[in-house]
Amino acid sequence: MxxxxxxxxxxxxxxxxxxxxxxxxxxxxxxxxxxxxxxxxxxxxxxxxxxxxxxxxxxxxxxxxxxxxxxxxxxxxxxxxxxxxxxxxxxxxxxxxxxxxxxxxxxxxxxxxxxAVRTAASSAVSIAHLARQDAKVLGIIGAGHQASFQLRAAVEQRQFEKIVAWNKSPERLASLAAVAADLGLPFESLEREEVAAQSDVIITITSAKEALLLNDWIRPGTHIACMGTDTRGKQEVDSALFSTATVYTDEVAQSVSIGEAQHAVVEGLVAHKDITPLGDVINGDHGGRNFAEEITLFDGTGVGxxxxxxxxxxxxxxxxxxxxxxxxx
Structure with missing residues (x-):
């Protein structure tokens, strides 16, 4: 402007x-x-x-x-x-x-x-363009300051019927439970594996430096928005997911260097060419989700x-x- x-x-x-x-x-x-x-x-x-x-x-x-x-x-x-x-x-x-x-x-x-609001908007844009239309359960990994922003933005994109969540300190989930109640949605605190087992859409929003979600836990058709990794060394999901999922990002250069894809690139599980800018889907240059059972992953690195x-x-x-x-x- x-x-x-x-x-x-x-x-x-x-x-x-x-x-x-x-x-x-x-x-x-x-x-x-x-x-x-x-x-x-x-x-x-x-x-x-x-x-x-x-x-x-x-x-x-x-x-x-x-x-x-x-x-x-x-x-x-x-x-x-x-x-x-x-x-x-x-x-x-x-x-x-x-x-x-x-x-x-x-x-x-x-x-x-x-x-906070633009980070939540980013995952919401990914849900709008990549999640299954019939997604019913939203999973949240993390309960920090941005988690409530993520929850409120995400529920506006699909007709979710339930919220499930995990946090390293379970008592901090009370804030998310309050937001879910305000939205009129049932909320349940679960272990990470059970969050993955129940969710159609999962948002990770942590500062973790190790995988919190394993590849084998993710069920077919899930959309995952990884929103916490924006620095070298951070990691929220199993790098093997990059071999299983169709991967999208805000910017490929950041995804492979400081985003969630950084670990999968080092391990040879994904290459630059395998990652699609979400803007290509928005512009109609890429079809986005190909079939219902496809696992899609959005690497939201947070761009300036x-x-x-x-x-x-x-x-x-x-x-x-x-x-x-x-x-x-």
Whole structure:
């Protein structure tokens, strides 16, 4: 989004982002940018993500340019695992938008809520385009801050009748159970193998560094959205799944380097050519699910263009509604 017609620097804080961006607007923004990426109209720059050697934190930058949406910018932030003990979100970030015509900084946008809602939108887009139409049971692996966002976004894509979930600390599932109750859906806490045995769609949203779901557990016809692996060394599912499932991703380069596919690539179980950008399905260049018993896997690595898309939408809506703050530079 070019903002050169706006005076000064636009600031959209976290509270305003929550007012102006809802799940449908996030879904549309993410689906559109995936389509633009597949067409070659948008591209991500290389990700920088490093352990800073303090507070067990990971910090980095995701950036890119969407020529279709005229969004140029960078998200700066990372993961501080001790934040929850201080009543803070573990993921902390800010999005910077620049005018693609001049390079001028045009907007600062709070990135915490937008990261959660765009990550949930990403898995929701994968469910919309890849899950079986008759999917009835939704499984969730993980119960951190983003899990409730994932649950609310996912149930809008299929007529789910039950939610099953697992978390390393079972007591933390209470938050997901409350969301399910709010949605009017029965909820059950299960072991990982039983989650896999019952689910038609599974979302993994953890910071695990070992496989939490094994290949032999996944039943035919399941769609799996792996949403937690975005750094070298992370892993949520058995790498053997990449030999069993048809694999899709937000961006192939990230999938094979820092995404869930990184381990399968090293083991020779999957190659770049075997992974399809989800944007190809959105654009109609790939048929998506081929048959009911097919296992599909979406490797959601989290690309910078997702952040820029939802941030640009947040700026537009905040300005339209008189909720943005503008300062002179």
């Amino acid at each position: 070019s903002t050169n017609n706006q005076a000064g620097l636009v600031i959209v804080p976290e509270a305003v982002c929550q007012q102006v961006i809802d799940r449908p607007s996030a879904f549309t923004a993410v689906e559109s940018v995936f389509a633009a990426m597949a067409r070659g109209d948008a591209y991500n720059f290389p990700v920088i993500r490093e352990a800073i050697g303090y507070a067990d934190a990971l910090y980095g930058f995701k950036s890119g340019f969407d020529r279709a949406g005229m969004a140029l910018g960078v998200k700066s932030g990372g993961y501080w695992p001790g934040n929850a003990d201080q009543g803070l979100t573990n993921h902390q970030s800010t999005i910077f938008l620049f005018d693609p015509d001049t390079g001028k900084l045009t907007a600062l946008v709070g990135g915490n809520y937008l990261t 263009l997702q952040d820029l898309a939802v941030a640009s939408t947040a700026v537009e809506l905040a300005v339209e509604q008189g909720l943005a703050t503008s300062i002179a530079l």
